[in-house]
Amino acid sequence: MKNIQLYLKTIKVFLLTGLLFVSCTDILEEQPRSIFEPGFFQTEEGILGGITSMYAHLRYIYGQAYYYNTTLTGTDEATYAQSADQNFLVMDLSGQGDIDPNNSRADALWGAAFSNINTANGIIEFAPEVGVSEALVAEARFFRAFDYFLLVQTFGGVPLDLGSGELAFNIEPSRTSVRNTVPEVYTRGVFPDMLQAIEDLPIAPRLTGTATKTLARLYLAKAYLTYAWWLENPNDIPTYPEAQRVDPDGHDAQWYFQQAYNIATEAIDNPGGFGLQETFYDVNLAQNDRNNELLLYADHTETSEFYNGGSLTWGNGGAPDNFAGWMMTWNYTVLRSSSTSSTWTGNIESVRREAIQATGRPWTRMAPTIGAITNTFADKTNDSRYDGTFTTVYRANTDRTPVIGGPMYNANLVEVQAGDAILTFLDDEPDQAINYPTPASLGGNIGAGILPGRSDFVISPRGISRIVYPGLWKLGPYRTDSGTGLGEPNAGSTRPYNIAKFSELYLIAAEAAVKGATGSRSARDLVNVLRARAGVWRWDNNGNQEKIVDNSAEMVAATPAVIDINYILAERSREYYGEGYRWYDLIRTQKWEELAGTYQIGGMNYGDHTPQTITRTIRPFHYLRPIPISQIDAMEGDKVLYQNPGY
Numbered sequence: 012m013k014n015i016q017l018y019l020k021t022i023k024v025f026l027l028t029g030l031l032f033v034s035c036t037d038i039l040e041e042q043p044r045s046i047f048e049p050g051f052f053q054t055e056e057g058i059l060g061g062i063t064s065m066y067a068h069l070r071y072i073y074g075q076a077y078y079y080n081t082t083l084t085g086t087d088e089a090t091y092a093q094s095a096d097q098n099f100l101v102m103d104l105s106g107q108g109d110i111d112p113n114n115s116r117a118d119a120l121w122g123a124a125f126s127n128i129n130t131a132n133g134i135i136e137f138a139p140e141v142g143v144s145e146a147l148v149a150e151a152r153f154f155r156a157f158d159y160f161l162l163v164q165t166f167g168g169v170p171l172d173l174g175s176g177e178l179a180f181n182i183e184p185s186r187t188s189v190r191n192t193v194p195e196v197y198t199r200g201v202f203p204d205m206l207q208a209i210e211d212l213p214i215a216p217r218l219t220g221t222a223t224k225t226l227a228r229l230y231l232a233k234a235y236l237t238y239a240w241w242l243e244n245p246n247d248i249p250t251y252p253e254a255q256r257v258d259p260d261g262h263d264a265q266w267y268f269q270q271a272y273n274i275a276t277e278a279i280d281n282p283g284g285f286g287l288q289e290t291f292y293d294v295n296l297a298q299n300d301r302n303n304e305l306l307l308y309a310d311h312t313e314t315s316e317f318y319n320g321g322s323l324t325w326g327n328g329g330a331p332d333n334f335a336g337w338m339m340t341w342n343y344t345v346l347r348s349s350s351t352s353s354t355w356t357g358n359i360e361s362v363r364r365e366a367i368q369a370t371g372r373p374w375t376r377m378a379p380t381i382g383a384i385t386n387t388f389a390d391k392t393n394d395s396r397y398d399g400t401f402t403t404v405y406r407a408n409t410d411r412t413p414v415i416g417g418p419m420y421n422a423n424l425v426e427v428q429a430g431d432a433i434l435t436f437l438d439d440e441p442d443q444a445i446n447y448p449t450p451a452s453l454g455g456n457i458g459a460g461i462l463p464g465r466s467d468f469v470i471s472p473r474g475i476s477r478i479v480y481p482g483l484w485k486l487g488p489y490r491t492d493s494g495t496g497l498g499e500p501n502a503g504s505t506r507p508y509n510i511a512k513f514s515e516l517y518l519i520a521a522e523a524a525v526k527g528a529t530g531s532r533s534a535r536d537l538v539n540v541l542r543a544r545a546g547v548w549r550w551d552n553n554g555n556q557e558k559i560v561d562n563s564a565e566m567v568a569a570t571p572a573v574i575d576i577n578y579i580l581a582e583r584s585r586e587y588y589g590e591g592y593r594w595y596d597l598i599r600t601q602k603w604e605e606l607a608g609t610y611q612i613g614g615m616n617y618g619d620h621t622p623q624t625i626t627r628t629i630r631p632f633h634y635l636r637p638i639p640i641s642q643i644d645a646m647e648g649d650k651v652l653y654q655n656p657g658y
Contacts, residue, residue, distance in 0.1 A: 062151060069310075074508040081636065082423070083594065085501055088379065089380065091107065092377050093563055138181065145171075167252070206231065232516065232520070235274065268526040275520035278501075320332075322503070348433060361433050367487065379480055385586060386388065393566055429482070440472060441471065520532065530612060538578075545566055604629040611624050
């Protein structure tokens with residue numbers, strides 16, 4: 012099967028409405044266009060070019076680290092780290108500044124989504140005149156629904172009319188806009204397109220990575236689930252524009268929970284070539300990218316800057332680069348070892364920046380909370396997901412070109428070799444107290460600790476801080492062109508950014524079952540499919556050695572007899588930690604304040620190992636992000652009325 016080749020070199024904004032920006036896209040044949048005008052969509056080539064651009068637009072949302080930050084910072088998964096700028100500080104809602112229309116980086120979603128929606132409008136409107144297949148048009152329908160679903164979760168009600176009528180292609184500039192209500196967006200802008208996409212999309216993708224029935228079923232099930240919660244509104248969270256929590260089609264929340272269950276289980280029963288990887292480790296292993304568990308991803312490549320959409324040697328921290336993985340990577344290159352065993356010199360840079368999944372480029376903008384390490388991933392023995400999520404062991408790479416020669420001594424002045432552990436974040440608090448030496452430089456230059464007989468420096472789970480913490484292995488880079496050297500760790504990752512996984516179907520159905528949906532599988536049955544998989548090990552990632560162990564029975568036995576929403580959310584975090592799901596999960600279920608209102612983390616300095624308890628101020632209006640200032644400034648009319656309350 013051929014891979015879809017995507018190239019999106021530049022985006023030039025063209026104001027069509029106060030909200031609409033149409034992209035200038037170099038598609039395949041490098042034909043730059045300031046806008047997509049009707050004539051472009053009146054040829055098969057134009058339709059195919061527009062569809063190709065829809066996959067390319069994913070790069071401007073997924074892997075865009077500032078948008079990524081809005082999906083995680085401020086949740087129970089992540090907080091700001093030592094080098095965070097205001098974009099990250101305000102998202103934490105812990106007294107470091109207020110989220111406002113200027114600094115909320117959800118603007119990355121707003122601009123990319125509406126541009127793509129108008130492209131979809133053009134394809135859907137003009138495709139019948141060209142005679143392209145319904146299956147191709149269904150890809151545009153999927154993406155229009157996909158973008159509207161993202162927008163309505165993030166901002167509340169958004170406009171369905173971009174200037175030429177509801178869901179119509181627009182080319183006329185306009186400086187006015189009217190927001191539809193949440194029920195209108197779902198029932199007129201999300202559900203019909205997604206249902207039609209399920210009907211017309213193929214079971215197998217036409218090209219590797221393109222949309223399928225299984226993908227559309229996942230998003231329809233998730234949209235039904237999210238709308239059901241919105242209708243139920245258990246904690247009386249306000250919506251905007253104001254609307255009664257009444258479905259225009261006359262269905263109640265329970266009907267939508269049942270539909271979410273039905274669609275998700277139908278997709279599980281009819282996978283169309285998709286399925287679960289045998290181990291959790293294999294899902295996110297770079298060498299196994301684009302595996303059959305992945306339903307959608309924003310693609311990149313190391314073989315060509317042209318098709319990668321960004322430099323292969325350097326990244327400046329902007330879309331369309333995939334640079335989200337830098338954010339939760341701390342500056343491990345500060346680690347030092349000693350060239351002599353007689354006294355600590357700290358003069359060997361034993362762990363250098365390298366383009367491998369375990370390390371990559373450090374930015375230290377985001378950090379895991381202590382609770383994520385100790386509570387979410389409490390079982391690190393049976394459950395492989397902690398080991399398959401974090402880098403907890405940093406190993407010497409002095410054998411990589413340029414080679415650093417000579418003997419090397421580490422903790423307790425014990426000699427170590429290339430490949431040996433220099434720093435280990437311990438899985439659990441040790442029985443013996445860790446000696447954190449003074450000055451901090453004696454702990455490998457980062458204030459790490461020492462245990463008797465160990466050559467690696469150590470930090471305990473409750474000893475992590477905003478400056479030193481386990482890195483996010485999942486999103487680390489991978490190159491096959493590094494040779495014997497360190498590769499290109501300063502470039503954006505050339506790996507695809509994973510967006511949708513087959514595994515989520517089980518958790519969507521399980522959540523719906525907890526909310527009263529019925530069927531042949533209980534919530535516990537569904538959750539245990541993933542928990543059993545999580546108990547299967549084939550590789551000890553941080554131990555860097557084969558590990559053939561099957562703890563699936565233990566994992567299933569440990570599942571509670573009665574599953575509640577908090578348990579579903581914990582399982583979702585174990586499966587998708589650090590991938591950008593969490594804020595949406597917490598606002599959907601209205602559990603944000605309950606689960607993330609407080610957290611613990613160490614301080615800003617090397618040697619800070621005392622947990623600090625931080626309180627967040629999460630108000631009901633925070634459940635929606637502000638409409639970006641670029642949108643507000645471009646409009647005429649009542650801008651205050653257009654903006655979400657509280658901002």
